[in-house]
Amino acid sequence: MAYQLSQRSLDRLKGVDDRLIKVVKRAIELSPIDFMVLEGVRSKEQCMINYGKGRTASQCAAKGVPTKYANPSAAKVTWLNNPFASKHTVGKAVDLVPYPVDWNDLKKFDLIAQAMLQAAKELGVPVRWGADWDNDGKPRERGESDSPHFEI
Secondary structure (H helix, E strand, O other): OOOOOOHHHHHHOOOOOHHHHHHHHHHHHHOOOOEEEEEOOOOHHHHHHHHHEOOOHHHHHHOOOOHHHOEOOOOOOOOOOOOOOOHHHHOOEEEEEEOOOOOOOHHHHHHHHHHHHHHHHHHOOOOEEOOOOOOOOOOOOOOOOOOOEEEO
């Protein structure tokens, strides 16, 4: 069955690098499962919200993030030392999730990754997956756990 991106997913690709958009659109054609674009371009405020998760007010303040975003009881969602360094901020990254969303089924994320990496290869676009930062083909081997994330 051939899947296609929903209008909501297409809207979330606005501002993303054209090469990455082409890869995502080709990947949905190749994918054996449906997926959606969770996030493309990330706002400065969203960066601060994300950085605050799993961090104290003093940790946030040290990085120039207002302390109101501190949420130490939440799971940490970014490991960036600079909260504004995400490739999402410049349209060079997307987060893709299985549809319907199932955060616990990593095999579905692996299927999306296979489609994305195949599409990237076909189109000659260098793509890196957040569950295999070192591109050695061994996902999640050393804390590489950002399964939804793809970047150029």
